[in-house]
Every structure is written in C-alpha cells, then in structure tokens.
Amino acid sequence: MKEVVVVSGKGGVGKTSVVAALAILFQENNLNLVALDADVDAPNLALLLSAKDGKRVEDEIEVSEKAFILADDCVHCGQCVESCDEHAIVQPDLEEPPIIIRYLCEGCGKCAVICPETAIEIRAVKGGKIINSKNNANGFPIITGQIAIGETGSGKIVTEIKKRGREAAQKVNADVLLVDGAPGTGCPVIAAITGANYVIIVTEPTPSAMKAFERITYIAQHFPLEIGLVINKSDLYEPSKAQILEIARNNSVEILGEIPLDKNVPYSIAQAEPIVTYAPESPAASALKLIAERLLQSLRFS
Numbered sequence: 001m002k003e004v005v006v007v008s009g010k011g012g013v014g015k016t017s018v019v020a021a022l023a024i025l026f027q028e029n030n031l032n033l034v035a036l037d038a039d040v041d042a043p044n045l046a047l048l049l050s051a052k053d054g055k056r057v058e059d060e061i062e063v064s065e066k067a068f069i070l071a072d073d074c075v076h077c078g079q080c081v082e083s084c085d086e087h088a089i090v091q092p093d094l095e096e097p098p099i100i101i102r103y104l105c106e107g108c109g110k111c112a113v114i115c116p117e118t119a120i121e122i123r124a125v126k127g128g129k130i131i132n133s134k135n136n137a138n139g140f141p142i143i144t145g146q147i148a149i150g151e152t153g154s155g156k157i158v159t160e161i162k163k164r165g166r167e168a169a170q171k172v173n174a175d176v177l178l179v180d181g182a183p184g185t186g187c188p189v190i191a192a193i194t195g196a197n198y199v200i201i202v203t204e205p206t207p208s209a210m211k212a213f214e215r216i217t218y219i220a221q222h223f224p225l226e227i228g229l230v231i232n233k234s235d236l237y238e239p240s241k242a243q244i245l246e247i248a249r250n251n252s253v254e255i256l257g258e259i260p261l262d263k264n265v266p267y268s269i270a271q272a273e274p275i276v277t278y279a280p281e282s283p284a285a286s287a288l289k290l291i292a293e294r295l296l297q298s299l300r301f302s
C-alpha cells in the first residue's frame with residue numbers, strides 16, 4: 001500500500017480540488033482507495049467527493065489537556081493566576097476561585113505545580129472528531145478529522161486519523177491511502193507527512209506561493225519519501241512559475257505537471273463536484289489526467 005499525502009505550504013492554491021480529482025482518477029484506474037482528510041481545521045474533502053452522510057459515524061477523541069480548578073480545595077490565593085504565561089487564569093472576584101479560560105489554556109501544568117493546595121488538575125479533554133463516510137458515486141471510504149473551534153492539538157488528531165486510515169486501508173486491502181494534508185508548514189502538516197511514501201506539493205505561480213513551496217519542500221526533504229510538484233493555475237504569473245520550477249529542479253522534486261487556469265474549475269467547486277467529473281474534457285481535467293498518469297508511474301502502478 002502506498003501512502004500519498006498532498007500538501008501546499010499555504011492555503012488557497014487548490015490542494016483539495018487536486019486531491020478530489022486524483023481520488024476519482026485513481027478509482028478509474030482500478031486502484032482500491034481510502035481517502036483521508038487531514039486538513040482538520042477546515043476539512044472539506046468529503047463535501048467535494050459527495051460523501052454519503054447516511055452511514056456517517058462520529059467518534060470523539062481526546063486531543064489536548066486543560067487545567068481544572070477544584071473549587072472545594074481552592075483557598076483563593078491567586079498564585080496560579082500569576083503563574084500562567086498564557087494568561088489563561090483570571091480571578092475577577094478575590095473571594096472566589098479563579099476561572100480557567102479554556103481556549104487559552106495549553107495544558108502545560110505549571111499552575112498545578114504552583115498551587116499550594118493541589119487544587120488544580122490537568123485533564124485530557126475531547127476536542128476532535130473522526131467522521132467515516134463513503135464517496136457517493138464510487139463507494140470508497142473517506143475518513144475526516146475535525147478539530148473543535150478554538151481547540152489546540154491538531155497534530156494529535158492528524159496522527160490519530162492517519163492511524164485509523166492505515167487500519168481502514170489494511171482492512172479493504174487498499175492500494176493507496178490518499179491524504180489531503182493541512183495548508184502551511186506547522187504541526188498537522190508534519191504529522192500528515194510522517195510515514196508517507198510520496199508527497200505531492202500543490203502550488204500556484206505567485207510570489208507568496210513560491211516562498212511557501214520553498215519552505216514545504218525544505219521540510220519534506222527531511223523525510224524518507226519522494227516529492228512531486230503540481231503547479232495549479234499555471235499561467236497566472238510566468239516569473240514565479242520559472243522560480244518554482246528552478247527550486248523543484250534544484251531539490252530533486254519530480255515535476256508531475258501543470259494545471260492551466262480554467263473557468264470550469266470555480267463552477268465545479270461551487271457545485272461541489274471534482275473537475276474531472278464535472279467537465280471531463282476541460283483543460284484542467286485533461287491536465288489532471290496526465291498528472292495522475294505520471295504519479296501512477298512514479299508509484300509503480302503502471
């Protein structure tokens with residue numbers, strides 16, 4: 001089984017649209033597939049792949065730790081308020097126990113160590129969801145991770161859904177586990193890349209996306225995997241495209257292909273349908289078919 005992770009270094013370049021199209025094209029090439037949405041802050045792969053909600057199963061998981069004050073043991077001394085570097089503890093009434101602001105608490109435990117009455121406990125809290133669904137038309141499993149608004153611990157939930165994705169892939173004897181990673185270069189991206197065989201970096205020819213491509217390439221090179229490049233909206237700005245291609249060549253990144261600007265794409269997104277089924281003969285869909293062919297060769301499926 002090959003694990004293919006799609007990342008972008010920054011948001012808004014069309015990563016999830018590429019993932020959705022590749023999922024459909026892998027199926028059309030008779031590959032057994034499990035798709036995973038590891039963009040846990042804003043997951044929308046299932047939406048784009050018309051996931052069936054009828055058989056949707058939700059599982060809540062613990063993703064972070066938070067401080068809790070045991071009011072009966074608290075003597076209102078206020079030492080914990082001073083100790084918290086995140087300003088997550090406030091004491092509006094000095095005659096009452098302080099209050100923990102949940103969204104600011106990082107669960108570091110410093111306040112619990114400081115408290116002279118051992119009146120603070122650090123507890124694991126549930127803040128992540130795992131949603132299992134199936135693609136409506138093709139029936140392959142889609143596993144989605146979602147973190148609650150304002151919660152920390154996105155890397156942890158990505159690690160957990162990747163574990164579940166691998167188990168699901170094993171169960172159905174999948175050829176490919178296709179992962180839609182988070183944008184950026186932070187913890188959830190590292191968690192998504194870990195253990196992958198192949199990382200696809202989707203970018204677009206703009207100065208900011210070029211910089212993001214450089215950063216994510218640098219990170220990906222620290223992992224034992226192959227790296228491929230897809231340039232979306234490739235005719236947007238020639239100088240940035242030339243720079244992206246040069247960075248790719250200098251860093252042994254395989255150039256999988258370019259997707260031209262195509263007015264069919266925003267319409268397909270608006271109707272929540274992958275471009276390869278919405279407008280199969282469109283320039284963008286044709287480019288994606290070539291990209292999928294090259295990728296399948298690199299993964300040694302053809």
Ligand code: SF4
Nearest residue numbers: 074075077078080115
């Ligand atoms: S340090 Fe402990 S006893 Fe003092 S206010 Fe905080 S929780 Fe209460």
Ligand code: SF4
Nearest residue numbers: 084105106108109111
């Ligand atoms: S666990 Fe750390 S971040 Fe949370 S309230 Fe205590 S000191 Fe602040």
